[in-house]
Amino acid sequence: MWKWFHKFGSPKWFYGFAGLMIPWLALISVALLGAGIVQGLAYAPEDLKQGNSFRIIYIHVPTAFISLAGYYIMAIAGAVSLIWRMKLADVLMRCCAPIGAAMTFMALITGAIWGKPTWGTYWVWDARITSMLVLFFLYVGVIALGEAFRNKEAGSKACAVLALVGTVNIPIIYKSVDWWYSLHQPATIKLTEKPSMHPDMWWPLVMMIVGIYVFYALLLLINIRGEILQREHRTKWVQALVTDKMAAS
Amino acid sequence: MYFDSVAELIDMGGHGPYVWSAYGIFLLTVICLVVVPLLKQNRFFVDQIMKRKRESLPAAAVVTEETPNPSSQG
Numbered sequence: 001m002w003k004w005f006h007k008f009g010s011p012k013w014f015y016g017f018a019g020l021m022i023p024w025l026a027l028i029s030v031a032l033l034g035a036g037i038v039q040g041l042a043y044a045p046e047d048l049k050q051g052n053s054f055r056i057i058y059i060h061v062p063t064a065f066i067s068l069a070g071y072y073i074m075a076i077a078g079a080v081s082l083i084w085r086m087k088l089a090d091v092l093m094r095c096c097a098p099i100g101a102a103m104t105f106m107a108l109i110t111g112a113i114w115g116k117p118t119w120g121t122y123w124v125w126d127a128r129i130t131s132m133l134v135l136f137f138l139y140v141g142v143i144a145l146g147e148a149f150r151n152k153e154a155g156s157k158a159c160a161v162l163a164l165v166g167t168v169n170i171p172i173i174y175k176s177v178d179w180w181y182s183l184h185q186p187a188t189i190k191l192t193e194k195p196s197m198h199p200d201m202w203w204p205l206v207m208m209i210v211g212i213y214v215f216y217a218l219l220l221l222i223n224i225r226g227e228i229l230q231r232e233h234r235t236k237w238v239q240a241l242v243t244d245k246m247a248a249s
Numbered sequence: 250m251y252f253d254s255v256a257e258l259i260d261m262g263g264h265g266p267y268v269w270s271a272y273g274i275f276l277l278t279v280i281c282l283v284v285v286p287l288l289k290q291n292r293f294f295v296d297q298i299m300k301r302k303r304e305s306l307p308a309a310a311v312v313t314e315e316t317p318n319p320s321s322q323g
Binding site for chain 2: 052055060226239
């Protein structure tokens with residue numbers, strides 16, 4: 001178990017492992033997202049109340065899901081890097097922030113666009129939307145805080161603490177539609193209940209959610225590889241990679 | 250297909266601009282999320298190769314390249 005833990009924590013090993021995984025993850029995410037988008041846009045039936053604007057659900061819900069799940073990943077990675085000073089956990093935490101910010105941005109923008117034909121307004125300051133905006137600022141905060149420190153180690157500590165403190169926002173987002181009166185509809189999908197949607201509407205959504213999780217993993221691996229190269233650029237193995245690239249070019 | 254024609258698919262019963270702009274923003278962001286880190290990684294290797302080439306140049310060549318010519322400074 002410990003041997004595995006150490007191997008997993010080795011940047012060199014992880015760089016190679018990520019390189020092997022990337023093509024597969026790319027293939028799976030393109031297939032799932034591609035099929036989900038085509039099905040969702042052209043084949044799913046229209047919603048009785050919302051008309052065709054409901055088709056935004058296929059990008060709004062998956063990006064919102066992953067922005068919340070991604071925050072947990074970032075906070076857990078931050079905790080691991082604080083407690084065990086694992087290099088790779090710190091790299092992971094730093095890479096989660098920009099991807100998470102982009103996902104939250106997409107959830108907010110698609111939600112605003114969906115709000116116009118459905119609620120008659122792009123934006124309302126209600127609990128769900130405001131807490132999602134706070135999530136976006138938390139992600140941006142982690143990026144900015146990391147950039148503000150010249151000493152990388154001190155920056156990482158500060159980022160990890162901010163990420164951990166920010167987790168308090170996540171249950172608030174989940175529960176906001178139940179706790180407060182809100183324009184936002186309650187959860188469409190519950191793991192414990194049968195879906196209330198028609199299967200033709202439901203399956204594209206499942207494909208998109210799984211697809212965006214796989215895509216998120218793909219993005220993390222691409223970013224982690226880049227960050228590992230930057231941090232390890234003085235090591236022998238990275239210099240050997242440079243030699244290979246030089247020979248190939 | 251749920252729609253009878255491509256024109257109907259584009260119009261989406263009047264909701265076309267909302268739906269298509271949301272999907273457009275999604276696709277654009279997704280493409281940027283993939284391309285930007287890959288370009289950055291490529292840049293890393295280009296920089297490293299340039300650095301090596303600079304270091305392998307003879308010392309005299311590096312000096313003349315980096316010190317400005319005193320005669321041209323008025």
